[in-house]
Amino acid sequence: MSEPVKVAENEVACPVCGQKALVEDYVHNIPHYGDILISVLTCSKCGFKKRDVGTLSIGDPRKIIYKVEKPGDERALLIRAGGSKVLIPEFNIEIFPGPFSQGFITTIEGLIIDLIEKTSFLCETGEVNESECNRVLELLNKAKDGLVEYTIIIEDYPGKSDIISNKTRYVRIEEEEEGGSPGD
Numbered sequence: 001m002s003e004p005v006k007v008a009e010n011e012v013a014c015p016v017c018g019q020k021a022l023v024e025d026y027v028h029n030i031p032h033y034g035d036i037l038i039s040v041l042t043c044s045k046c047g048f049k050k051r052d053v054g055t056l057s058i059g060d061p062r063k064i065i066y067k068v069e070k071p072g073d074e075r076a077l078l079i080r081a082g083g084s085k086v087l088i089p090e091f092n093i094e095i096f097p098g099p100f101s102q103g104f105i106t107t108i109e110g111l112i113i114d115l116i117e118k119t120s121f122l123c124e125t126g127e128v129n130e131s132e133c134n135r136v137l138e139l140l141n142k143a144k145d146g147l148v149e150y151t152i153i154i155e156d157y158p159g160k161s162d163i164i165s166n167k168t169r170y171v172r173i174e175e176e177e178e179g180g181s182p183g184d
């Protein structure tokens with residue numbers, strides 16, 4: 001991949017301490033796909049850092065659906081913009097965006113490895129049911145080894161996430177689902 005090119009620099013109020021923080025925007029070209037935008041906010045006062053990524057086209061709220069069915073499928077690139085929710089229904093996993101949720105670019109495999117680390121950590125805290133923990137960890141490890149089929153769904157309200165593959169399906173999220181009242 002080519003080096004990201006810096007395209008803009010702005011000052012904003014830091015969401016943590018309210019002092020002036022710097023936001024730098026970079027455009028990164030992904031072969032056979034196109035340009036994505038990476039924004040990095042850095043606060044030199046309190047050290048807060050936040051990264052977000054997204055495709056340059058702003059789309060409608062949509063569900064991005066990708067099935068991992070055979071070896072190689074886990075190599076697809078996943079762009080998750082901050083604010084979108086990731087689900088793996090077969091494993092009963094839902095990753096909600098937090099208030100400072102970071103955007104990231106990874107592969108499906110990278111996401112699974114990250115989930116294994118986070119789930120192991122969560123299991124060690126003892127805050128979650130142990131048998132459920134072990135069940136999810138077992139499934140994730142099978143997923144890592146390519147032994148199970150599963151579906152990745154990104155609920156992408158910003159319309160800026162994507163999974164780069166010709167087998168990705170997109171379903172528009174209807175506005176009613178966002179909890180708005182019907183009518184005008």
Ligand SMILES: [Zn+2]
Binds near residue numbers: 043044
């Ligand atoms: Zn700050």
